[in-house]
Amino acid sequence: MDLTHSAADEAFRAEARAWLDAHVPSVPLPSLETEEGFAAHRAWEAELAADRWSVVSWPTEYGGRGADIVRWLVFEEEYYAAGAPGRVGQNGISLLAPTLFDHGTREQRARVLPPMATGEVIWAQAWSEPEAGSDLASLTSRAVRTDGGWLLGGQKTWSSRAAFADRAFGLFRSEPDTPKPHQGLTYLMFDLRAPGVTVRPIGRLDGKPAFAELFLDDVFVPDEDVIGEPGQGWRVAMSTAGNERGLTLRSPGRFLAAADRLVDLWRTHCDPSDTALRDRVADAVIGARAYQLFTYASASRFLDGESIGPESSLNKVFWSEYDIALHETALDLLGPEGELADTDWSEGYVFSLAGPVYAGTNEIQRDIIAERLLGLPKGRR
């Protein structure tokens, strides 16, 4: 058992820290959920990419540094400790890219990954539909065979940042009459500005036009934008969702930095007689550390060649509930100031509220934990 990093990993940390010190904007960028903020964050992605810091875990040929999972964790710790901006390219980087590494063709990787790394092409995830949320496999939007490709039809919704993004990836029903709903789906990429696509922004809880619904009317997708085999879309989409995503969807670095900021806030706003609030601050510190160490343990197993699988559901529930508790504590510490919108803490709070809903609701994650980790019998869905 060893938590110390090798000299080489520490050198990597120092290099990242020095770069971030010199480059992190001194004034926070506007919210990436707005058009202006989106553009500013896109520029930041380009700046990161120019020195190959945007996708450190990718192979060098696609703009990365070939960092292993531990180095990725180190980078994330430094990134958030430096107060660097949120990542507008996250959906592509953490969901589509791993899928392409596992199931994409060489041609697809060469074409899609470099502009993703630079922020030139920002990706939206088009999985959910109005009638297919937790029961994603019940989706009904279609991909119909045509010359040299497919025609997409139907509706997608809750697509984060699709209002400003360039392209999207998602699942479509290509064989309408299969015995099981997760058969006959095809995973493909499409252009959000292609003819036939209508993007309607939806205001989030705080009114920002972050996500969008997509209406698709005979949108042409060439064959080279199908990922994996047609009809095998479910397997393609799920293989990456369970494994690496469980480790990399939310990095501990982000929560460690937030807990540090919370302790600073507590020191300046502390009422020593309020021990209940003090206990919550302590729990935030402990939770960040627990999540960090849990992730290091998973990373160790990952490096040993084990897959993470259903255990990623433990992560998901933990961080999403932790994130809310942390932000609620901050708002309570702030007192009347906590009510103000558009502060870092209140924006973080509003965002945290969605955590138990997206990326598979926490109820669904608890089912997975109970059935696949504890071995309890399947019940009615």
Added chain:
Amino acid sequence: MRFLLDTEQRAFAASLDAMLTSAHTPSAIRAWAEGDHTPGLALWSRLADAGVFALAIPEAYDGVGPLPVELAVAFVELGRHGVPGPLVETVAAAALLSGLDESGPAKRLLPALASGESVATLALADSYALDADAATVLLAVNGAGLRLAPGHGPVRPSVDRARRLARPEPGGELLATGPQVTRAAAHALRWARLATAAQALGAGLALLDRTVAYVRQRTQFGVPIGSFQAVKHQLADARIALEFARPLLFGAALSMTPADVAAAKVTACEAAYATARTALQLHGAIGYTAEYDLSLWLTKARALRTAWGSPAECRAAVLGGLSGDGPRS
């Protein structure tokens, strides 16, 4: 960086597990609760033979330690099996004695603790000593003095019937005095908290395992109760809480800083306690009976929660351990 137990450490856990499984531990727990120490002490010497107590004791005093990671591994198993006795206290006594500047008391007392020949308990400040009636060495710290207490007051039952509490009597031989005692007591507290955290995690894991097994076979409404979501989700939450306590425990064993150890203690104990509540609920009425073995872990989870530092004390220690001054108000 490789934050995983190695093969040897896992094998050590597995061997303790096998030994305790075959040893009829529940009947030893019940006997201990009745004041009959014989089967418990027999178990004690087998644990000593397996090297458990030597882990906290330096080689100079016939130990193999200090090895906090291995100690945590062992105490998870002790907690899983609900082993009775002043286990944590013996470890804390060993840490206390080996933390003194003068080596006299350590030379005199530690070899017998390592071999299992003697059983220690201790009271820091004016707390109760656990199982003083079973211990051969009763240590008491008052202010800056460390004494070998001559005896103990009346033995009182704990909420966990296998834990029995008594106050050390005043007087007795003064073993050491001065700031070294204060320092050594703080060191002992860290070891006690680490071992308690591990024991609590083990108790929580046992409660979860037993409850999962129960809800798979108990049927109501024609189906196993484990197929109901309201049941599943409670157990999923218990699993999450325990799985996130584990890395804190081993992280604390690696650093042994007061803040890390306190974080592990509060988290493991809260997780075990929450699991106990779930376990009781999901067992229905049978879970509320003393004759059903689940009770042996249910009450322990409650007792460990306040042993060696309440949740509030541990949380304060976590914040106290951060760099920078305390609150600026």
